[in-house]
Structure formats: structure tokens, C-alpha cells
Amino acid sequence: MSVFVLNKHASVANHFLAELRSKDIQRDRWRFRRNLERLGEVLAYELSKALPYDERKVTTPLGESEVQLMNTPPVLIPVLRAALPFYQGLLNFFDQADSGFIAAYRGVPHSDASFDIHMDYVAAPQIEDRVTLLIDPMLATGRSLVRAWETIHTYGQPKQLHVVAAIATQTGIDWVRQYLPEATIWTGAVDPTLNAKSYIVPGLGDAGDLAFGEKN
Numbered sequence: 001m002s003v004f005v006l007n008k009h010a011s012v013a014n015h016f017l018a019e020l021r022s023k024d025i026q027r028d029r030w031r032f033r034r035n036l037e038r039l040g041e042v043l044a045y046e047l048s049k050a051l052p053y054d055e056r057k058v059t060t061p062l063g064e065s066e067v068q069l070m071n072t073p074p075v076l077i078p079v080l081r082a083a084l085p086f087y088q089g090l091l092n093f094f095d096q097a098d099s100g101f102i103a104a105y106r107g108v109p110h111s112d113a114s115f116d117i118h119m120d121y122v123a124a125p126q127i128e129d130r131v132t133l134l135i136d137p138m139l140a141t142g143r144s145l146v147r148a149w150e151t152i153h154t155y156g157q158p159k160q161l162h163v164v165a166a167i168a169t170q171t172g173i174d175w176v177r178q179y180l181p182e183a184t185i186w187t188g189a190v191d192p193t194l195n196a197k198s199y200i201v202p203g204l205g206d207a208g209d210l211a212f213g214e215k216n
């Protein structure tokens with residue numbers, strides 16, 4: 001399994017990540033969602049370099065140009081709800097993709113701080129022999145993502161499996177590696193640690209709440 005970490009390279013994407021993390025700037029909900037979307041766009045571009053392409057010809061008004069085009073659009077699967085704006089960024093670039101949706105959220109922590117993952121909603125296309133992207137901005141313990149995959153993998157065996165996150169931890173990456181060794185991970189950053197409530201530190205806080213407001 002390989003891991004691509006965007007902030008290892010100096011680029012404008014670091015500004016998007018910095019604004020997502022900033023406790024002052026992230027209070028602007030529109031800007032928070034827009035920065036997740038912009039980060040999704042940049043990661044889509046990076047990931048696109050790893051996809052299968054075919055030689056094609058495109059006819060211009062003046063002649064023919066040889067181009068390399070993706071042979072089939074990927075399947076995008078966001079884990080609701082925090083993934084929605086991030087997913088929109090990927091969809092802006094993979095604009096002919098099929099999409100599947102899965103809702104997974106961390107339940108109220110038990111006394112030992114462990115938690116159950118609740119799954120409410122699944123709607124997915126067949127993913128057999130297709131390039132499939134599992135999208136969630138926060139890869140903290142990795143439990144939600146692996147739980148989502150346990151359901152999605154009943155829709156087929158993908159040709160390539162990619163996990164796309166805005167911020168991950170090594171703990172989350174190791175969990176994914178254990179259960180999805182075939183996956184490639186694309187992330188904006190890998191943060192040092194998790195706190196007692198399994199939030200990423202320094203992270204950015206609760207991505208779903210920042211994008212959409214607190215749950216009742």
C-alpha cells in the first residue's frame with residue numbers, strides 16, 4: 001500500500017489546509033466547505049496521474065490531436081456527512097464519475113472511550129473491475145472508513161482502490177493498511193496523534209460540524 005501526502009510538497013494547497021485548520025478562519029462555514037472542495041480538487045488531480053489511460057484522438061476544427069484520456073471514469077464513494085464538500089471537489093474533476101453514498105458516523109463514546117460506528121444509508125453502483133475512490137476528509141482511527149468498505153465491497157472487487165482524506169493519522173493509515181492492503185491512500189497531511197476522544201491532533205476539529213453545524 002502506498003501513501004501520497006500532499007503537504008510534503010510546497011504548493012498552494014497548503015493554504016487551503018491552513019485555512020481549514022485555523023480556528024478563526026474555519027468559523028466561516030462557507031469558506032470551510034469551499035476549502036475542503038478545493039483540497040478535493042487538488043487531490044483529484046494528483047490521484048488522476050495514477051489512473052489507467054488510453055491513447056485517443058480528438059478532432060479540432062483544424063486537424064487531429066493525440067491525447068491520453070482516462071479509459072473509464074472512476075466510482076466516487078463519499079462517507080456522509082463530512083465528506084460531501086470534499087467529494088464535490090473530486091467530482092468537479094472526475095466529472096463523469098458514478099457515485100455511491102454511504103452514511104457512517106461515530107456513536108457516543110463508551111466509558112473506555114471506544115465507540116461504535118453506525119451505518120444508516122447505502123446506495124452504490126457495481127464496483128466490479130472499476131477504479132473506486134473511498135472519500136472521507138478525516139481518517140482518524142480508520143474505523144469508519146474500514147466499516148464503510150465492509151459494506152461497499154459487497155458491490156464487487158474494484159480494479160484499483162483509493163482512499164482520499166484531507167487529514168489522516170498514522171493510526172488510521174495502519175488500520176486501513178491492515179484491512180485494505182490493496183488501497184492507495186491520498187491525503188493532505190498526516191498528523192501526529194489522536195486525543196482521548198479519538199480526534200486528530202492538531203487536526204482541525206469536527207469536520208462535519210464545521211461544515212454543517214452540530215448534530216442534535
Ligand SMILES: O=P(O)(O)OC[C@H]1O[C@H](OP(=O)(O)OP(=O)(O)O)[C@H](O)[C@@H]1O
Pocket residue numbers: 079080081082083104105106107136137138139140141142143144145172198206207208209
Ligand atoms: O477514522 P474514524 O475514527 O472513524 O473517524 C473519522 C470519521 O469521523 C467523522 O465522521 P463523524 O462520525 O463525525 O460523522 P459526521 O460526518 O456526520 O460528522 C469523519 O468524517 C469520519 O467519517
Ligand SMILES: O=c1cc[nH]c(=O)[nH]1
Pocket residue numbers: 082138140198199200201203204205206207208
Ligand atoms: O479529528 C476528527 C476525528 C474524527 N472526525 C472529525 O471530524 N475530526
Ligand SMILES: [Mg+2]
Pocket residue numbers: 082206207208209
Ligand atoms: Mg463529525
